[in-house]
Amino acid sequence: MNVAPERITKKSFCNTLIKPSVNTQIQNGVNMDRTAGARRLSVSLPSSLVEEFDTVWQDMKYDDRSKAVHDAIRNFITEHKWMQQEKGELIGAMGLLYYYDKPHLLNAITRIQHEFTDVVKSSTHVHLAKEKCLEIIAVKGKADHVKSLMQKLMAKKGVKQVKFAAMSS
Ligand code: NI
Numbered sequence: 001m002n003v004a005p006e007r008i009t010k011k012s013f014c015n016t017l018i019k020p021s022v023n024t025q026i027q028n029g030v031n032m033d034r035t036a037g038a039r040r041l042s043v044s045l046p047s048s049l050v051e052e053f054d055t056v057w058q059d060m061k062y063d064d065r066s067k068a069v070h071d072a073i074r075n076f077i078t079e080h081k082w083m084q085q086e087k088g089e090l091i092g093a094m095g096l097l098y099y100y101d102k103p104h105l106l107n108a109i110t111r112i113q114h115e116f117t118d119v120v121k122s123s124t125h126v127h128l129a130k131e132k133c134l135e136i137i138a139v140k141g142k143a144d145h146v147k148s149l150m151q152k153l154m155a156k157k158g159v160k161q162v163k164f165a166a167m168s169s
């Protein structure tokens with residue numbers, strides 16, 4: 001799906017834009033233009049997401065969208081790379097945002113942490129709003145156990161967000 005260059009506009013990122021090129025090929029449904037160590041990607045995103053992204057990188061005084069996308073991808077990799085770690089030890093902090101109005105959610109979250117006493121070192125509960133809570137769990141232990149703990153917490157209905165900040169040990 002090559003797109004003529006004249007159709008490339010600021011707003012066209014959401015349904016982008018590949019310069020026709022002999023090097024262009026399609027991999028996994030993504031147009032990839034391999035030139036001199038850099039690849040040009042074509043991705044489809046909801047317009048609202050693109051507009052929000054544009055507002056953020058412009059507010060942050062980035063020179064252009066490419067640099068912002070580059071940094072966003074780099075952050076994504078950093079944030080999730082630990083998930084590939086099957087062996088060894090993981091140390092970090094898990095943040096859990098949830099609404100305790102869901103039946104038995106508070107109990108379930110406590111019960112899950114009791115199942116993982118080998119990795120849960122401490123936890124702090126913060127009452128954010130009337131029914132909104134934040135739990136910060138310090139973890140240290142086998143990588144696969146830390147992952148299981150996170151997956152079990154994420155799977156609970158009412159848990160809105162789980163983030164893990166891995167520290168280098
Ligand atoms: Ni609370």
